[in-house]
Amino acid sequence: MRRIGGRDIVAAILIALVAGAIFTSPPLQTLQGLSLDILTAMRGKLVGDHRDPATSPVVVVAIDGETYDTPPFKGSPTQTWTREIGRVLGSITEGGAKVIGFDVIFPSSIEQSEIPFGDASFGSRLKGFDRDYLIALRQLSDGGKLVLGEILSNDHPDVPYPAQRLAVKNNVRALNVHTDTDDVIRRMPLSFAIDGKPVPAMAVELAARALGTTPGNGPSGAMQLPGYTIPSAVPNTLTLNYRGMGRDVPAYSFADLRACVEKGDRDFFRRAFDGKVVLLGTVLNFEDRKLTSMRLSGGYDGSPAPRCALPAPAGTAQKARSDIAGVFVHATVVRNLIERDAVTELGFPARTVLTIAFAAIIACAACMLAPGGAVIAWLALTAVYAAVAVGAFVHALALPLTEPALASLAALAMMIGYRFMLADRDERFLRKSFAFYLAPEVINTMVASGKMPALGGEMRNVTMFFSDLSGFSSIAETMTPGELVTLMNEYLSAMTDIIESHGGYVDKYIGDSIVAMFGAPADDPAHARNAVHAALKCHEKLAELNASNPAFAGHGLSHRIGLNSGEAVVGNIGSRRRFNYTVMSDTVNVASRLEGANKYYGTAIMASETTMAQTGDTFAWRELDAIRVLGRGEAIQVFEPLADKGAESAEQTKVATAYAEGLACWRAREFAKAAEAFDGVAKIDPASALFAKRAKALAANPPSPEWTPVNTLEGK
Structure with a gap:
């Protein structure tokens, strides 16, 4: 793990601020909506949150494809359906419905038709056709049971024809929706200014009447229902909460209800509509379809309600769709309001702070870890955050999801770029400069410490490795300089590869000699065992080189290896201007003497008793002798490793x-x-x-x- 400096911390903070500001800025506001879409989809897939449609406080009466295909409506203009609509609404009211809202608009009456029909217009011949319908509207409106819908627009308003408005005494509310810049409905307006006064939207009006109250505004200006301040991240809107993915609202076919009126089954209307808010609207495959926050997961046009008189049409199995009928958008708002379950979104300041904080965490991770590790950290932290966000969304709290994820990914990329261009420049220079002189572990220690090498050392238990070619001087006299260099490069490369592959560190080359240590600079509890393994492998490798490498042909090279384990001072040793990472102690001197002692016994590898003891029962050994080396008074028992235990x-x-x-x-x-x-x-x-x-x-x-x-x- 890389050490972070003060400059890195400042860079991480600045990168997080830039990334957070970019991804929460107004031009990228669609990311906020995308977060709602993803959270809705993830909650639906991971949690489910299915609810029994029978418990829904709102139901939909659907003018659906079945209605258009069922007599007497089949082949009849919708303007001729009004009397039947009035009859069905009357039965629904008698069944105990609290209030009925219209998500369909009849902007004209068949009585207004001026198409000639004989000596008079067609409309004049049908005078009184809508009388029963208008009477039904008046009765329902007088009882506070009916609200008609309209579309407010400066250019092309869509409103009920004047006779209907008169019948309901202007009990008309707006059906307008709030569409984001990507044409997706995620929020709904709560009120509209009409003649300078705020008038509740259709869904708010229906919910308020069902609750027996009137909507008002709290001290903060947010709209309130009794005991419930409606959360509004975007002023004067409600964020939709599709817990049941649309299937939590029952949908009754208008054709079946009309047949039920003919059947006279009042009990069915009581069971279906008692205490409910009813929305009348079209549910067709080609008309009034809306994209909502269910667009990624797929939503449903309600849940098929129980039937009264007609059998269910064949082949009507529901499938999830990216769009839903508009009437279910209003039905969701009504349910959210009555159940106090609208989504609470964080405001712009909180979203920005959270996004910047997440980006800062990832930027710091990218500063400490290698690029691959930083990407894994981003994936892991994003997954954890997403799980937290889904858990919060289960409780109707929408945390930003796409903004932190994308801002942190951008911060990750910027921090990796920063490290490559600036922060790691010194590290790369250090690694490149010292790669051929120092062990990788030493370089890693230098990089991690953030300091250049300095004089000093520490006591470590190590195993020293000394090797020397036998009779090399006489062989070198018979070779050209080019041949000698080729031979030595091949030999030293092969031996070094073996030593380093076993965790050893080559301290220095002295002509044809190699000085190496095991157990430093990287700590290695098995340093003695690894050193003996390396010595055996080096001996085998030299035999291979003599047999197969052209540079060794005819020379029959042999070498001697001395091994000794013990305490030694390891570190940067030398003058103040020039030093080496090396080792000093009696342990080193004894290993050097054991290498030379091989020539007296005709052996290739000689190890001290301490090295043999630290290897356990890994190898087969033979004790060679007890010797007293030059410059040391104490006798040393020496051993020769033969092979791995059992492999001799x-x-x-x-x-x-x-x-x-x-x-x-x-x-x-x-x-x-x-x-x-x-x-x-x-x-x-x-x-x-x-x-x-x-x-x-x-x-x-x-x-x-x-x-x-x-x-x-x-x-x-």
Whole structure:
């Protein structure tokens, strides 16, 4: 994780402010509506929130396709339906309906037709056709049970014809809707100014009459019903809450209700309409369709209500649609008002603050994490926030969703760009400059600290690795400089790759020698085991290079490796102007001596007792000797790793067994027996040959009683 500096924090804040201001600005106001659409869809899919249509306080009487296809309406102009509408409305009122609202407008009467018909106009021959209908309107209006609808417009108003207005004594309310810039209805007007006075919209009027009250305005100017201040993020509007996705409002076919009147089933009207608000409107596939906040998930034209007299038409299964009949928009407003369930949206200041805060969090994450990790963090935090937003929307609170998501994504992109162009420029320079000199772990530490390297060190338990090519000077004399460079590059590259793949850090190259350590700079509890593994692999790799690499052909290179584990000072060591990340201690010196000690025993790898002990039972070992290296008084037990435990060859097992027997006799001063044991494998094991020769010499000339089985090496 990247360390954040003061400059980065300022950049993150500025980026969040810019992104938040852009995505909550008026030109992108459609994002607020899109949030409502997404929340409605997610709530519908994840929560469901289905409600029993029977509990709905509002129902719809639908002039639907069935009505147009059913006698006596089939083939008849709608202007001729008025008398039947009056009869059905009368039965609905007798059934106990609280109030009826018209979402259909009859702007003219068939009695007004001036088309010639014989000696007179067609209209004059039908005088009195609407009389019963107008009487029904008057009776319902006088009882406060009826409200007609109209469309207010300066250019093309759509209003009931004058006789209807007179019959209902101007009990007419506006059906106008509030359409966002993307032609989607998410909010509905609450009132309209008529002759300089606010007049409630149709849905508000119906809800108020159902509740037996009159709408008013609170101290803040927001419209109120008794005990309920209607939330209005956009002034004088209500935000629609489609909990049931339209299926929570029952829809009765007008054709079935007309047949029910003919049947005389008053009980059906009582069961269906008692205590309900009734909306009369058209529900057709081609007329008065509205896009709402259900457009992403799909909404329904109500839920088919129980039938009274006619069988349900075949093939009328409901399907979700992006648009719904306009009458259900008004029905939703009525239900929201009566149940006090309109959506509460955050105001512009709160939306902006929330968007900026979310963008700032993502910007900080993008500052600390790598680009891939920052994208994952954005996805995770956005998913969590979306879950919180859906949970809030279940309780009718709409948190902004698209604005924070898009603003934070923009902040993520800007912060990654900022890091690439400015903040990480020094880091890239540092990595590029030191990549060929320092271990990646050291560079990472430098970058994370935000500091350039400085003098200093710490005590660490490490395993030191020293290797050197045997007799390389004489081989180098026979090669051209170009051949020598090619050979060394191949050898050092191969060995370094193995060392680093096992967690080691190459401290330095000294000619053909390699100095490496395990356990630093990256902490590694298994540093001894990894160092032995690396040594075995390096030995195998050199054999492969000798056999297959043209640069090694004919040279038969061999190397010696010394391993020792212990405490050492690790860090930046040198002068104030020039230093290296390296290691210093007696542990280092002993590893160097063990590398050289291999030539006395004819071995390729020699490790100290401390290294062997720290590897556990991972490897098969043989104890070589107890030696005293140059410059150190204390004896050291040394071992040779043969292979992974259980992977040693039959020859290695034979040699190790004979060697152990001979070494035991040697230490017991039984030199003749020791020589015999060593002689058995001396032809295939240089170390056994060395001990056989020494044992024979001591058998011929026994040492003094003060003799100890420790081999003091005179050279490096």
